[in-house]
Each structure stands twice: as C-alpha cells, then as structure tokens.
Amino acid sequence: MVGISQANVYRTKQSQRILSVLMENQHRHLAAEQVAESLKGQGTAVSKATVYRHLDRLVEQNLVRKYIVGDGLSACYQYCGDDIDRHLHYHLKCARCGELFHVSCDFLDTLASHIFKEHHFRVDSSKTVLYGLCEQCQQQSGKESPHETEK
Secondary structure, eight states, X not given: OOOTTTSOOOOSHHHHHHHHHHHHTTTSOEEHHHHHHXXXXXXXXXXXXXXXXXHHHHHHTTSEEEEOOSTTOOOEEEEOTTOXXXXXXXXXXXXXXXXXEEEOOHHHHHHHHHHHHHHOOOOOGGGOEEEEXXXXXXXXXXXXXXXXXXX
C-alpha cells in the first residue's frame, strides 16, 4: 500500500493542507471553493487557483477523484487514497434543492453489470447521476413516489 508520504505529490505546506482537508472530509464531495474556505477557516489563506492546481495534480496521482455532476456546475473532489475503487458509488441529485446523495447500491451494480454484459457498455459510477426529488422535497410538495402511484 502506498502511503501519502510515499506518493509523488507536491511537498508544499499548501498541498499537504489541501490533502488534509480532503482526507478529513473523505466521505463527502468538496468543491474547490469549499476547500479554500476550509483552509481560510484554519488560518491558511490559499487562492482558488492554487487549490485547483493542487487538486488537478492529486487527481492525476489517483489520490483524489473528480466528479462533475451537471452542466455548468463546479467540479467536486473526494479523497480516495491509493485505492481508486474504494469510494465507488452512484449519485442521486435532487432536482429541486440540489442536494447530492452518495449511494452504494447492489441493485445499481447489478444494472451496470447487465448493461455491460448485454449491451457491451461499461458504466462509470463516478459519472452516474440519477435525478429526482429527495425525500424532504417530496414531503414539501406532497407528491408520492412514482412507485406508490402504481399500486
């Protein structure tokens, strides 16, 4: 297992702090702006350009995954360490409030396997986003789920 200290990463304080922010939030996607704000809150002012540059290098080194979940939206980043497959999951995005949910789902894995076997197409879970309404937005609108109306 290759540790962070062994990886070929920038050896600056800024890059280590950027990586630390991502590691502390490894179960979340963070936009570059959120990383910069977190560093600022810790007393380390880093420009967004510097954050983007370091994030791109960390992506190249497979320490961080980059997600783009919509046209015109900022990319999000997530620490994955030296195991690029460790955080494979699908995304559910609420069309009303914009909340992004991470879902590990055997059924979606089975669907991806079916698509590969039957249609010779490999699904990239890091870029797979299903759009709909989250539970809270459904409750606010008073709408039932599509499956409830089929009963």
